[in-house]
Amino acid sequence: MSSHAASADPRAFARRLTLPRVEAGPLATVAFAAVLVAVALEGGGGLQLGPVTRVELAIDVLAGGLTAGAVVAGGHARRMWGAVTLALMAGLVVLTALSIGWAVQPSDAWIEANRTLSYLATMGAGVALVRLFPERWPSLLGGVVLAAVVVCGYALLTKVFPGALNPDEIYARLRQPFGYWNSVGLMAAVAGPACLWLGARRAGHAALNALAYPALGLLVVTVLLAYSRGSLLALAAGCATWFAIVPLRLRGVAVLATGALGGVLVAVWTFSQNPLSSDNVGLDERATAGHELGLALAVMVVVLLVAGLAVGFALAQRSPSLGVRMQVGVVVLVAIALVPVGILGTLASSQRGLGGSLSQGWKDLTDPNASTPANAPDRLTAVGSVRARYWNEALKIWQAHKALGVGAGGYATVRPRFRNDDLDVRHAHGYVVQTLADLGLAGLAVSLALLAAWLVAAERAVGLRGGTRRAHWSSERVGMATLLAICVVFGVHSFVDWTWFVPGNAVLALLCAGWLAGRGPTSERILRTVAPRAALREPWRVGLAVAAVAVGLVAAWTSWQPQRSVSEGYDALASAEAGRFAQARAQVADAQRLNPLAVDPLFEQAAIERGAGDTPAARRALEDAVRKQPANPETWLNLAEFELAEGRKPQALAAVGSALFLDPRSSAGIATYLQASRETK
Numbered sequence: 001m002s003s004h005a006a007s008a009d010p011r012a013f014a015r016r017l018t019l020p021r022v023e024a025g026p027l028a029t030v031a032f033a034a035v036l037v038a039v040a041l042e043g044g045g046g047l048q049l050g051p052v053t054r055v056e057l058a059i060d061v062l063a064g065g066l067t068a069g070a071v072v073a074g075g076h077a078r079r080m081w082g083a084v085t086l087a088l089m090a091g092l093v094v095l096t097a098l099s100i101g102w103a104v105q106p107s108d109a110w111i112e113a114n115r116t117l118s119y120l121a122t123m124g125a126g127v128a129l130v131r132l133f134p135e136r137w138p139s140l141l142g143g144v145v146l147a148a149v150v151v152c153g154y155a156l157l158t159k160v161f162p163g164a165l166n167p168d169e170i171y172a173r174l175r176q177p178f179g180y181w182n183s184v185g186l187m188a189a190v191a192g193p194a195c196l197w198l199g200a201r202r203a204g205h206a207a208l209n210a211l212a213y214p215a216l217g218l219l220v221v222t223v224l225l226a227y228s229r230g231s232l233l234a235l236a237a238g239c240a241t242w243f244a245i246v247p248l249r250l251r252g253v254a255v256l257a258t259g260a261l262g263g264v265l266v267a268v269w270t271f272s273q274n275p276l277s278s279d280n281v282g283l284d285e286r287a288t289a290g291h292e293l294g295l296a297l298a299v300m301v302v303v304l305l306v307a308g309l310a311v312g313f314a315l316a317q318r319s320p321s322l323g324v325r326m327q328v329g330v331v332v333l334v335a336i337a338l339v340p341v342g343i344l345g346t347l348a349s350s351q352r353g354l355g356g357s358l359s360q361g362w363k364d365l366t367d368p369n370a371s372t373p374a375n376a377p378d379r380l381t382a383v384g385s386v387r388a389r390y391w392n393e394a395l396k397i398w399q400a401h402k403a404l405g406v407g408a409g410g411y412a413t414v415r416p417r418f419r420n421d422d423l424d425v426r427h428a429h430g431y432v433v434q435t436l437a438d439l440g441l442a443g444l445a446v447s448l449a450l451l452a453a454w455l456v457a458a459e460r461a462v463g464l465r466g467g468t469r470r471a472h473w474s475s476e477r478v479g480m481a482t483l484l485a486i487c488v489v490f491g492v493h494s495f496v497d498w499t500w501f502v503p504g505n506a507v508l509a510l511l512c513a514g515w516l517a518g519r520g521p522t523s524e525r526i527l528r529t530v531a532p533r534a535a536l537r538e539p540w541r542v543g544l545a546v547a548a549v550a551v552g553l554v555a556a557w558t559s560w561q562p563q564r565s566v567s568e569g570y571d572a573l574a575s576a577e578a579g580r581f582a583q584a585r586a587q588v589a590d591a592q593r594l595n596p597l598a599v600d601p602l603f604e605q606a607a608i609e610r611g612a613g614d615t616p617a618a619r620r621a622l623e624d625a626v627r628k629q630p631a632n633p634e635t636w637l638n639l640a641e642f643e644l645a646e647g648r649k650p651q652a653l654a655a656v657g658s659a660l661f662l663d664p665r666s667s668a669g670i671a672t673y674l675q676a677s678r679e680t681k
Helices: 010-016 024-043 049-073 083-101 106-132 134-160 181-190 192-200 206-210 212-225 229-245 249-271 283-317 322-348 353-366 377-381 387-400 411-417 431-462 475-496 503-519 539-577 581-594 600-612 615-628 633-645 649-662 667-680
Strands: none
Touching: 024 049, 024 134, 024 503, 049 106, 049 503, 049 539, 083 106, 083 431, 083 503, 106 134, 106 503, 106 539, 134 181, 134 192, 134 212, 134 283, 134 475, 134 503, 181 192, 181 212, 181 229, 181 475, 181 503, 192 206, 192 212, 192 229, 192 249, 192 475, 206 212, 206 283, 212 229, 212 249, 212 283, 229 249, 229 377, 229 475, 249 283, 387 411, 387 431, 411 431, 411 633, 411 649, 431 475, 431 503, 475 503, 539 581, 539 600, 581 600, 600 615, 600 633, 615 633, 633 649, 633 667, 649 667
């Protein structure tokens, strides 16, 4: 709780206002931010194979290089911290890859294995970076703040300048650049604890520290305009973690209260503007209101920056005593504890009373058939959600395949058998239920072991047990606690949503998690015991470095194959459309060779053979697809539609019957069945 003597001198504060010349620290911050922004913009919502593949290729190659660099030139501690965490993460990768053998959708399982492997590479990169540049942890935190501000700033600009950036948007909720509003909200939420660190730290330049205030204001506006309740919950959990651990509570409260107030005021004003808070609004109206929003955001940024400078100057002029800081810390913790009490009091004073309100809220939260709130600002205070429906379906899938699940990525294929709606949903909106459905108890056991190992590593770095908790809070220890809070935000959100599939969200959190796991105790220095040139003369180091690069290249090559197959399939269809059937057959054969687990090349082969007039070959391709994926309703439906088009009604009815068993609410399947039934009669 003690502060440096210079911090009480206003002249020292004024000197700190002079921005530094560009050095390795700012450059490293910009580098971290540039990588995170590039991943977010290129990866998008994680639903398109091409962009995700490009992100995975870059991560795998970069992680291999960083690991090789850490082996040769990195510092070394008493132990290889983070090894257990990485080993268990590798175990999850192996289980995901093995699930290809029993997956209902083997191609999707391969894609999920590639994704999980890139996440392992991201954690490994975090461990390698802390070995290479242990003193650059402020650059990582600064990069998180800068990346979040850039991405969320772009999201807000799509409302300020809709004509230039988002002319075809029909929703009021922020969803760009991910295409998914909760990913936008999470991108803002993960940087919340980092803003607390930036504004509360005693080190650093005062002008830079003051930027935490407008940054947090922009992030709060983003979360609220995304109408993301999960992000609000995750942000609250992350900030609560930070305040519970870090002793800089007075400074942190100043940042949180000031920044959040500015963000809330702008968001409330936005909610009152119909063109900014309603769906299906014309472009002209959105543009006019958007310009007003831009002015409000600019005013907020200026006011919060001035407030940040004023708070910093006040704290530098008269540093609060130890007793005052302890009292404020107690007040903050009590205020956090009183939040649920206030919520219960509000419910008790409602028309239903406490019992009725809790009962209705629980029903809205857990009833799969409960009504869901509309895409309007008042959804921020609503309890109902579609998650109960998706979770219920995931648990039904797990109950039928308890030990190993239906294979990674299989939820989307099997869900139609259990659904009671017409929605096509690819994810269960929750890591635990999705893991149970896809990988069963085995996947959940490995995930829990991984979580436990990482928590032990994180506790070691932050120092939360016994005498270490009362040890001196160095600036690095505060930074490690901030990384922990960032990971808490991501973990809480992943429990209630599918955003761990979104590269921009997951890579940021996993990089922080890897750094934290690989740091070890902050009291233990990471020293470079061997000079890089001398290390190159040690065969085992060179061998490990070469192996790391080779593994990264092999992982990148493996991730590339499904996308290569898709590209070859598209080229084959284009060749067939141009009448070059021999070339089309060769291209579709290459697509099947590149991804022998997928059925799409077989569908494309059937289309090519039909175009060439070879009906038996087209039928054989569709029958091969059914044999390859008999639990996939799409294979049966494609065969049924083909048989119906060829006038083979009994065969069409048999095939569509299997399709409807696997997906009883398929509109295409029902239409095919009715048509085949009428024509048969």
